[in-house]
Amino acid sequence: MEWGKAYHREQKVEIGDVARAIREAVTVEEALSVYAPQYRPRNHRCPCPIHHGKDYNLSFTDHGFRCFVCGASGDVIDLVKAVCELATRSDAMKRINQDMRLNLPLVGEAATAQQSKEMRERKERAEKRRQEIEAWNERYETLMDDWAEQDKIIRSETATPADKAAAHEA
Numbered sequence: 001m002e003w004g005k006a007y008h009r010e011q012k013v014e015i016g017d018v019a020r021a022i023r024e025a026v027t028v029e030e031a032l033s034v035y036a037p038q039y040r041p042r043n044h045r046c047p048c049p050i051h052h053g054k055d056y057n058l059s060f061t062d063h064g065f066r067c068f069v070c071g072a073s074g075d076v077i078d079l080v081k082a083v084c085e086l087a088t089r090s091d092a093m094k095r096i097n098q099d100m101r102l103n104l105p106l107v108g109e110a111a112t113a114q115q116s117k118e119m120r121e122r123k124e125r126a127e128k129r130r131q132e133i134e135a136w137n138e139r140y141e142t143l144m145d146d147w148a149e150q151d152k153i154i155r156s157e158t159a160t161p162a163d164k165a166a167a168h169e170a
Contacts, residue, residue, distance in 0.1 A: 017119060018104050019089070022096050023075055024126050027062040031076045034099060035083045048072070050082045 029041055036049035041060070048058040051070040058067045066073040072082055081092035097104050103118070 018093055018097075019077060021104050021119060021122050022077060022093055022102065023063060024122060025102055026076050026096060026100055028060040028065050028076050028079060029062070030100075031079055031083075031096070032060070035080055050079075 029044075032039060032041060032046060032049070036046075039046045039049050039058075042056065044061065045056040045059050047053045047056060048067040048070060050058075050067060050072045053067070053069055055069075057069045058065060058072075060066075064073070064075050065079055072078075074082075077089050077092045077096065080086070080096055081089055084092065084095060086092050086095065096102070105119075
């Protein structure tokens with residue numbers, strides 16, 4: 001085994017990892033502001049930059065988009081590919097990586113130790129963010145259940161005899 005190969009352990013980067021990192025780092029709205037600044041979004045809608053529409057028929061979230069006229073849909077990578085008229089998703093990922101200064105290892109290249117560390121950290125942050133959202137949703141559900149139970153008790157204790165009779169008849 002050569003010394004250089006043993007010393008510089010580089011990993012091949014999976015295309016899914018780079019695409020996932022791009023989707024986590026760049027929202028559709030950010031991509032629209034860079035690649036189609038003339039189309040000003042309003043309430044998560046804007047004119048479609050793909051078919052150069054004039055009406056607000058492109059709907060988007062942070063992670064995806066859909067045009068109700070031309071039918072284009074997908075994630076931020078698909079949007080950049082279509083707007084910039086690029087041949088492949090790989091070309092779009094390279095363009096986003098460069099324009100947004102993400103410094104991700106490009107598809108098919110070997111990742112340096114620093115890039116691998118950054119990718120791991122991005123994955124960890126995304127997982128932590130997902131867990132926090134899940135925990136907040138669970139807390140919200142618990143609070144809403146508690147509120148509904150308390151509301152039911154309060155309504156039953158403060159109901160007038162006429163209200164109780166009407167509820168009993170129904």
